[in-house]
Amino acid sequence: MNTTAKIAIVSLVIVGAVSYLILSGVKQTGLQYMTVTELAQMEKAPKADGFRLDGVVAAGSVAYDQKQPRLTFRMTDGKEAVHVVYDGLMPDAFAEGRDVVVEGTFRHTDRTLHASKLVTKCPSKYESEGLGEDRS
């Protein structure tokens, strides 16, 4: 067998292995984006840690037990709402009204999501609020 053929074979093996890793990786670790309404209206709970929920922290719903630490709040998209329980420190940027993304396990019986991961989106809009018009 000549060298070019050997190189082609080894390269194909590498490409094949990487493709397999990618495909199986997506299948096993991929997270479906969901809104609170979509989650609340699902017939049965989605796979644990198999989804990513986008929503807003509802006003007046935050309770934080720092000693545990355990953070509980309601997450809403304006229509539906679910309870979220997160065992961990409250992220710095976390506050009522902020956009958050959570991953975890959802139970339909009490509409509670036990979050394994909580990310607060940065309030990136320090920019350009209320500064008014440009000077012409």
Add this chain to the structure above:
Amino acid sequence: MSELGRLAILVAFLCAVYSTGVIAWGLRSGLAGPLRSGRNALWAVCSLTVLATIILSRALVARDFTYRYVAEHTSLDLPAMYAFASLWAGQEGSLLLWLLILCAYGAAFLWFYRNRLDPFYDAVVMVVSSVAVFFTFLLAFVCSPFRMLASPPADGMGLNPLLQDPGMMIHPPILYTGYVGFIIPFAFGIAVLLMNRTGTRWIEEVRRWTLFCWMFLGFGVLLGARWAYIELGWGGYWGWDPVENASLMPWLVGTAFLHSVMIEQRRGMLKTWNVALIVLTFELSIFGTFLTRSGVLTSVHSFAESNIGPWFMAFIIGSSTLATALILYRKALLESENKMDAIVSREGSFLFNNVLFVALTFATFLGTTFPVLSEAVTGAKISVSAPFFNRVNVPIGLALLILTGMGPVLSWKRATASVLQRNFLIPTVLGVVVTLLSLPLGVKGLYPIVTVFGSAFVMATIVMEFARGLQARKDVAAGRGAMAIVDLMAKNRRRYGGYVIHAGVVMIFVGVLGSSVFQKEAHQPLRTGDSMAIGDYRLTLRGTEQKMEKNAALTSAVLDVSKDGKSLGQSHPSKAMYFKSQQPMTEVALHQTPGEDLYMILGGVNEDGTVSIQAYINPLVSLIWAGGVVMLFGTLIALSDKMRLRREEKVAV
């Protein structure tokens, strides 16, 4: 002043357009005058950009809130150095910094090549100018940093507290110096195609430019990791965040290029591949800037969604289409001069190194853009995060680690069985022995074991290469002790610089292994006088302190830290409440040693008076930073090498 800044950018845009156009004309007509004029026009672009930057920086430091940009990103209570650093806190300023660094590279090129009247170099200048057209256009017409407010506020909106950190002063400029620098290799690549350039002189030149910006990019990526580690307070340093990935991708392709270019230089092979890699590196740099700035993906760096996304997309698609067309058009120029002789050879190992680096980049790209891609293809928005990247990238990375030890010691063309035995027997045995010794320490699982084996194996090959080099120069080295190693490295800086870089890479692998597999964590509410244990450490709470700073109120826990009963002094994990944003910021307390870091976070003061403390032990993290410094050092050694040209090229100069 703002009118002057606006005018400077506008004139810079016109000069960049002129420079591109007049050089194109000069190259077609063969006249020297237009070429000279085009070079001068790029000088003008550089000067005007410096002027615009000075105007904006002055406004930032003076807190001139008539500037919209200044009002959006600074405030009166912001320390002056962060006010200056706000130059790269927002989109408009970041673009200006991009252009400024592009100009710095352009000016460096113009200066170094001022006496080279070869039109090839004018073609390089033309490509740089054409990219400057894009950025000056954006700054002049799409998002100007010189927008003024009709009614300026009394105080600005302030800088995001996350960015008020010494890391802000150095990380973005260094990262950008890496990103933007790939403009020069890209311009060389395009110029080669445009001018139908043969020979290897340009390869040596481009290798040095690439090495320079590759060094900055890699160092910038690590600085970012360190910043995240110290500032973000989650105990880690790398989260496969889209923006982290964006900075990693051009580095990976750049690394592939730095290896495969050696094959072209030595054997005249892989020419098409190399040009494609340069183009890809540059496009990924632009893509990185785009990702950081466009807000298409959720990220810790997500800035305001903006209007420049489509422009960047258009630029990336346009320039890569053009480059691809050029590569196809010049197929004959890129014909390989040699054939690969054997798969087990230096060329062979570098080739697989390239395949793996590109695969790593591809997997990272796919994972990073997956939400967008899956939504476009299937309609369902699916995202992947750290578990995906760990699953896919770790094995590829480990394969590369093993290759790191093999490539440099395989001979060119064909490695014989005796060479293999001589070079690999001892390292393999050593690798196995070290792996066996590590098992009782708790190393388990396939990947950790392969990491330990690979690291020992690679280190052994490097040490053997040094030993062999010293052996060959025995008579010169005799009696010179440690100086003999310096002599040896000075003799062949590229080679030994490369080995030093590889040693740094191994250190990083070991550091990542230690901190990811052996991390310990503890959390406890403490009363004054109480203590908690983590590993061999004991943390005793002595009380809390309140401190007022100019722009924030600071609450700190005072902890006595001891290890095995021996006191290590006090640590002060804190929370800062920034007045402007009313946002708390965790200030981590770190006790760093070469072996492990003790990482302490103040959770907060509880209602019952207890203080919540979270602590981590992160083993071997220091090795990651030290490995970065070693890589930097190795790159500097390699960069200090003289230009190496084939004899015929020397005559031609």
